[in-house]
Amino acid sequence: MKDLEIDNSAGKTTEAQVEPVHELRVDADPVGNQPSLRKGAVLGKTIDGSMDPIRATPPGGEGGNKGKEPHFHRRVGPENFEESLRKGVAVVRFNMIFVMLMTLATNVLILAIPVYLFQISDRVFTSRSLDTLVMLTVVICGAVILQAVFDAVRRFMLMRTAVEVAAQLGAPILSAAAHASLHGSGREYQTLGDLQQVRGFLTSGTLISFMDIPFAPLFILAIYLVHPHLGNIVVVSSLLLLLIAFINQRLTEKPFYQANLAQSRANLHLESMSRNSQIINAMAMIPEAVAIWGRDTAQSLTAQVRAQDRNIMTAAVSRTVRLLTQVGMLGWGAYLALNSQITGGMVIAASIIAGRALAPIEGSIEGWNSFLLSRAAYGRITKLLRGSKLQYERLRLPRPEGRLDVERLLYIPGGTKQVVLNSIAFTLNPGESLAVIGNSGAGKTTLGKMLVGSILPTSGNVRLDLMDLRNWDPRQFGESIGYLPQDVQLFPGTIKQNIGRMREDASDEQIHAAAVLADVHEMIASLPQGYETVVAADGSPLSGGQKQRIALARAFFGNPRFVVLDEPNSNLDAAGDRALARAIHHARENGITVVVVTQKPSLLSVVDKIMLLADGSVAMFGEREPVLRKLAGRKGGENGQQVSQQGGQANA
Numbered sequence: 001m002k003d004l005e006i007d008n009s010a011g012k013t014t015e016a017q018v019e020p021v022h023e024l025r026v027d028a029d030p031v032g033n034q035p036s037l038r039k040g041a042v043l044g045k046t047i048d049g050s051m052d053p054i055r056a057t058p059p060g061g062e063g064g065n066k067g068k069e070p071h072f073h074r075r076v077g078p079e080n081f082e083e084s085l086r087k088g089v090a091v092v093r094f095n096m097i098f099v100m101l102m103t104l105a106t107n108v109l110i111l112a113i114p115v116y117l118f119q120i121s122d123r124v125f126t127s128r129s130l131d132t133l134v135m136l137t138v139v140i141c142g143a144v145i146l147q148a149v150f151d152a153v154r155r156f157m158l159m160r161t162a163v164e165v166a167a168q169l170g171a172p173i174l175s176a177a178a179h180a181s182l183h184g185s186g187r188e189y190q191t192l193g194d195l196q197q198v199r200g201f202l203t204s205g206t207l208i209s210f211m212d213i214p215f216a217p218l219f220i221l222a223i224y225l226v227h228p229h230l231g232n233i234v235v236v237s238s239l240l241l242l243l244i245a246f247i248n249q250r251l252t253e254k255p256f257y258q259a260n261l262a263q264s265r266a267n268l269h270l271e272s273m274s275r276n277s278q279i280i281n282a283m284a285m286i287p288e289a290v291a292i293w294g295r296d297t298a299q300s301l302t303a304q305v306r307a308q309d310r311n312i313m314t315a316a317v318s319r320t321v322r323l324l325t326q327v328g329m330l331g332w333g334a335y336l337a338l339n340s341q342i343t344g345g346m347v348i349a350a351s352i353i354a355g356r357a358l359a360p361i362e363g364s365i366e367g368w369n370s371f372l373l374s375r376a377a378y379g380r381i382t383k384l385l386r387g388s389k390l391q392y393e394r395l396r397l398p399r400p401e402g403r404l405d406v407e408r409l410l411y412i413p414g415g416t417k418q419v420v421l422n423s424i425a426f427t428l429n430p431g432e433s434l435a436v437i438g439n440s441g442a443g444k445t446t447l448g449k450m451l452v453g454s455i456l457p458t459s460g461n462v463r464l465d466l467m468d469l470r471n472w473d474p475r476q477f478g479e480s481i482g483y484l485p486q487d488v489q490l491f492p493g494t495i496k497q498n499i500g501r502m503r504e505d506a507s508d509e510q511i512h513a514a515a516v517l518a519d520v521h522e523m524i525a526s527l528p529q530g531y532e533t534v535v536a537a538d539g540s541p542l543s544g545g546q547k548q549r550i551a552l553a554r555a556f557f558g559n560p561r562f563v564v565l566d567e568p569n570s571n572l573d574a575a576g577d578r579a580l581a582r583a584i585h586h587a588r589e590n591g592i593t594v595v596v597v598t599q600k601p602s603l604l605s606v607v608d609k610i611m612l613l614a615d616g617s618v619a620m621f622g623e624r625e626p627v628l629r630k631l632a633g634r635k636g637g638e639n640g641q642q643v644s645q646q647g648g649q650a651n652a
């Protein structure tokens with residue numbers, strides 16, 4: 001057995017045991033740029049990412065501060081998922097031609113045994129020639145062995161086709177799913193499961209049955225040659241089986257669909273349980289969580305049982321029809337033999353051939369569900385890949401300076417009538433810093449997300465260096481900004497990897513520079529393993545404040561030009577607060593534009609401008625001092641007084 005090597009360019013090699021013969025390599029860079037065939041879509045070729053339209057650029061490279069500046073308005077090719085899909089389908093088509101040739105050979109050779117029978121009874125018994133028997137036996141043995149070899153070869157090819165399709169489409173699907181999940185239902189990641197479904201179908205017996213069906217007329221013709229009566233019997237049974245197949249499809253489509261829907265709900269719930277395992281355990285919510293999962297799973301199982309019941313019933317009917325057909329053929333054949341119209345050997349041979357002609361129809365009925373599932377899965381894959389916004393061409397712009405223009409932002413979340421943000425407009429020059437304050441629910445986090453493009457406004461624009469965020473090449477934009485979300489999550493890996501945004505090409509200097517810029521180097525140095533400390537999925541062994549500070553360094557990694565910090569001090573102690581203030585100060589010195597969303601007024605002394613949001617609208621905006629004075633002057637504005645007092649203290 002050789003290994004399938006999936007090189008994700010993060011230096012990790014996953015080894016999976018697969019069938020022998022070929023070695024496949026899938027190179028997917030950290031953005032999930034799709035792998036592509038280097039030498040064409042045939043078996044046993046090396047797959048790598050050399051044709052990726054968008055390459056990950058080092059932080060200090062095109063988008064960073066070390067390499068040469070990109071050409072202005074250089075057009076960046078799209079991710080081109082359509083192309084990946086086209087290549088994946090081409091692989092299947094190409095391989096299927098060979099598989100069909102093998103199937104043709106297999107089906108022709110299957111006639112060997114009936115022919116043998118026929119020859120023994122009609123030739124050997126009548127001539128009583130031992131030589132003929134030996135010759136016939138040798139030839140038929142060769143045919144049987146060849147048939148087994150061809151059958152094995154087509155199965156090998158199907159298996160490799162399945163692996164190759166998975167290698168071709170895995171990275172593009174994950175890449176498109178990650179992007180689509182931003183505005184989607186969260187089910188996009190399940191498209192990877194759909195790929196598995198399609199892969200499974202490609203190696204299934206159902207597909208083999210489907211491919212054998214076109215050769216059924218060949219067998220029927222052979223039976224007609226034996227005797228037209230027998231041919232008629234088989235034709236009638238074939239039509240009957242096709243009718244059963246049609247009824248089966250009508251009976252099972254809906255319950256299978258319902259079963260899958262409920263199963264995917266149960267899977268989503270399972271994912272959310274695994275994400276929130278600490279809360280579930282701490283608050284003893286396991287019974288409730290299990291009950292919700294159980295309800296969906298039960299619904300799925302009930303629908304599955306309903307569908308499978310019908311499927312089993314129709315499969316049993318079709319099997320009975322096939323066996324009765326063979327019995328009928330033997331009976332009618334015997335009658336014809338009694339009338340000396342055919343020989344006994346012909347009767348048995350025709351019966352065997354009839355079984356062979358009807359078997360693929362029966363197999364197709366039994367595997368109908370897996371066909372339906374795979375067809376639906378393929379539909380979801382094509383929808384995701386074709387609909388992905390990542391595949392449109394973008395301009396690779398010069399590295400931004402950090403000018404931010406926000407124009408008449410209106411945000412009404414889809415499916416609601418609530419105006420979360422209304423007529424928000426302001427401008428920040430490169431290197432300026434803004435604090436966004438306001439009561440809980442005022443819309444601060446929503447504004448922060450909109451500034452980094454993770455949600456799109458209903459109307460209005462956010463522009464970085466005059467270019468609307470929607471028009472930036474996503475990779476370049478991501479490299480040019482930093483974002484510290486309210487709900488900090490670190491990736492499982494070392495602190496070093498986390499600060500370096502999991503990039504393979506992140507240098508120690510860049511990581512150190514980000515840590516210094518975010519004023520967290522000392523904190524990290526005090527940890528026993530320093531930068532090599534391994535962080536688990538739940539953030540342990542770091543405290544909430546430490547996690548927040550690592551995430552702050554991550555936001556500053558790669559010397560971004562624009563950074564949004566959403567409540568960066570919600571978990572910080574006084575020392576952390578001071579470090580954060582210094583970080584914002586460093587950012588200003590480095591010409592980084594900073595927007596900091598905060599409920600605490602302690603950061604107000606280090607920013608240039610302040611915006612007070614109230615019910616999604618700008619209640620106040622301007623230079624720090626005048627806004628602080630206005631806030632202090634607001635009568636009864638508890639928030640404002642508190643803000644101005646603390647801002648003043650911090651200032652002092």
Ligand SMILES: Nc1ncnc2c1ncn2[C@@H]1O[C@H](COP(=O)(O)OP(=O)(O)OP(=O)(O)O)[C@@H](O)[C@H]1O
Binds near residue numbers: 413438442599
């Ligand atoms: N996708 C959404 N669908 C419906 N309502 C939403 C959506 N996103 C935000 N909201 C609503 O918009 C309002 C503003 O939310 P946001 O999280 O921006 O407030 P915030 O000022 O950051 O509050 P906090 O300080 O408590 O974090 C809230 O009332 C929230 O319910």
